[in-house]
Amino acid sequence: MTNLTHAHRELFRRTPDQIFPTLQALWEHCQAQKERSTDRWRPPQAIRPGPDGGRLVVDLGDGNEPFALNDWSFGQLCSIARVSKETVNRVSADTASRVLQETLPAGNKPLQVFTEDDLIRSIHGHTYTRLHDVEVVTMLREFAVDFRPPQEGTGGGTGLYCGEQDLFAFLIDPTGWAEIDGQAFAPGFFVWNSEVGRRSVGISTFWFQAVCRNHIVWDATEVVEFTRKHTGRVGEALGDIRSIVETLVETRDARRDGFVAVVRKAMESKLGEDAEEVMKVLTRSGITRALARRAIEIAGRQGRFTVFALVDALTRLARELPNAGDRTEADQRASSLLALAAS
Template identity: 25%
Template sequence: MDTITSASQTVSSGFNVDISRGERNGRVSSEWFSRPDDERYLSLGELFGAVKSRADRAHARTVESSSIRLEANRDNPERLELIVSGNQRPVAPTHWSYSQLCTLVGAPATYMRQLPAPLAAINLQHGLLKHRGELVKTLEMDDGRVELRAVTGPEYGRIWDHELVSAVMKIVGNGTGDTIWKVPGLLDWASMTHNPFVDISKDTTTLYASDRDVFLFLVDDTHPIEAGRLPNGEPDLFFRGFYAWNSEVGSKTLGIASFYLRAVCANRNIWGSENFQEISIRHSKFAAERFAHEAAPALTSFANSSPAAFVAGIRAARERIVARDDEDRQTFLRRRGFSKSETNKIIETVFSEEGRPPESIFDFVQGITALARDKTHQDTRLELEGKARKLLESAA
């Protein structure tokens, strides 16, 4: 396992945070809300064992689409089965692979599921016989019965879920505190402190896997980083975090996102996020090579990096004064594409939270991200967050 060091002091208890600053990121929370207990894991070792086991029982092959036969199950006429060339045992499609099969032949999956199995089989068979692609790649798994986990194009570049988990484990260990990287603690709303020392349970874990994907979120929240002071004189504390995801059956890309954050609440919202960076890789022909040469090294670099550059950037943004009166503030924001209404709201927000109007780049960044948090439309929110990020980077 790669050696990891931290420039920050280790804490033994919770620490005060100001989550009114930075961005709120709900990606992990959406995963947390949607995962049943059997998709939640308490350690990376347990997660790896589950996804590696299913990969060991799976095999991929490329076949002619016209050689796939569909028929209704003899014992259950409402259920479809496939006979794939080279395997005389019937193959049962999963919910996901059935959708892929329908997409492949241009049939709406929702409608096809409403048809009686014999009629659906006739329609799909016709589509496969007329399929212009001719070749398809199947992923089948023998788990007592043969299950069709995925149907993709022949150039699909599969990155196995266990390969991502293994790459993460080489950097962070088991994700349970055996290294500085771990499942995050919890924000206490009453005291506004982030407590890193919370037991990992089915309710608190951020390590997930289903039959179609894997997702994990880890932080270094026992080594908070001070990046300036709050208006009340207390330190503005951050810690590092990242999440990663993949689907070996083609339901999503492979990706890694790294950032600094101030807290994680019970429903796994990320609060006070700064310096968000993301790499995503489509499962194209050379996906495995890109993962080996881009994503994995980027994660290693972030995990082993010093926070000095981040702290210096925040400090520079705090020290760079760009507006000294109301006219300066209006001009500064309007020249950067903000409407008159948005400009006034940003200034009012900073005044409300800081007790003074914005002066530095950091002040304006906090006002913009606060405005973004109130936007219900994702596109608008992301646009504002992008402007805030660009402005912060300009101070470095």
Template identity: 25%
Template sequence: MNMQVLDAGRDASGGYKVDITRGERVGRVSSEWFSRPDDERFLSLGELAAMVRGRADHSRSRLVETSRIHVEASRSNAERLALVLPGADAPVEPNHWSFGQLAAQIGAPAAYLRQLPAALAGINLQYGLTSHRAEQIKTYETANGRVELRAVTGPDYGRIYDHELVEAVQRIAGNGTGDTRWKVPGVLDWSTGIYNPRVDITKDTTTLYASDRDVFLFLVDDLNPIEAGRLPDGAPDLYFRGFYCWNSEVGAKTLGIASFYLRAVCQNRNLWGVEDFQEITIRHSKYAASR
């Protein structure tokens, strides 16, 4: 394919005409955009990196013998349940995600246990931990005013930290705000077919996300469109490079990246005119962090 990076004919706003009938639509970024509350949306890679790095700096991982874990339930608070881990200075409190992981490790139905008073759920968990065949689990705890149990995995879980992914992206994309070629995308004007790469980054337009379970980043090189050929009317067929990547340091997702060419991103963050889509995923297995 004959490709040429060019300063395409642009309108007064700096946008350029695209033909989104070519290629495919990819909805993965739009799904993320729809599901993220404001506190999971970040306006720059620097802001996002500071959050996930700070979280990791206050966290620790350790191997624990399941038979030595003591479940502590409060009779005065039917919803409070904590775990006393060997060698820990204070009890750790599982969150919704890690409670489900813990239940899965011992073969207990998490949805049912969540409906029980803490004391009764604790009895069931204690029995499961005492008779757990695997003997060991790996915990991941974060201290932030209280000690929160963020993940419970098997002993061979190969953790790749969220900040490692974000910092790797920063090395090529800087802040992700236009200080390098890679930036948060612009938006397609459906009425004109013009894609405008210069759009203010707000909570509504950003594509940099992180929760207590994962990170997801989508960036494009839309200020440097590529001519992939010609349209029937002789106008250039323009697209640009893009990629998105994701990770979960607590076992909710794999590590992965997808790269592609695309012609536009609309307001609800659907990708239009996508071609040459390539994706790779890495499971958090024993040696994942060294790959």
């Protein structure tokens, strides 16, 4: 098993305007962004950088007003011209425009200029193929209907993000718990894409035991990752990602049925006839005596020391532990008791 930090990194790099509360809200944003965007194919000689006050703009020679650049498209323009972005950034807009005018390539192969309103979001050569974020989110809405974002993370992060450069979605099924090797796991996945070439399109599916408020996925197993670059057949990636999600859903359904049977048996099976006998079983399973004593008190109020009652008590007590690592370890110890009911 491993701990996954993909969503953790996203949580702490996203600004409030890139965070979305629901998949529907994310879809609406991506759809509106697509409707405002246009691919403009222009020959290199038609792309004319120029100054506009203190900023650099680009005239595409198509009768429209000059377009502004963001940091990403400015870096791409410098890369196409084979000049240092850092150097060009240090000179005036007038000097920068002359440097770029003199270094941009000639030739007949058109450049793909991706604009949104009056902003150039990216500039690519003819081999790049765009996959819009809304296409990815639409697929998720259709085939991952039971999956939800995790609990809100530190600072308000939701796991659903979209900015100028890329999209990232972290989804789990909070009702999809199943048994794997005698322990409880739930399914989840990460999906990512970039309309502007910042990253590949891809998915990583997994089964996990816990997600903390820092959006670290603890003790993940069966991690499957698929990625594809934005080249000619990138559209086929949607079908591949959809198949991976469908496989995860099918596996979840099959395992969940088995897990329900285990839980039902756990509600009927006793760990012992009295507190002393139960204490021995819990300590042999790695539960501390202090935690076991409190769990026995809670379960004893229900009149029966069933596996389910004790697992439920231990899980509730684990939430009170101040250290995230201790909470995770206690949850794992508690879920391992379910294996006693399955045996």
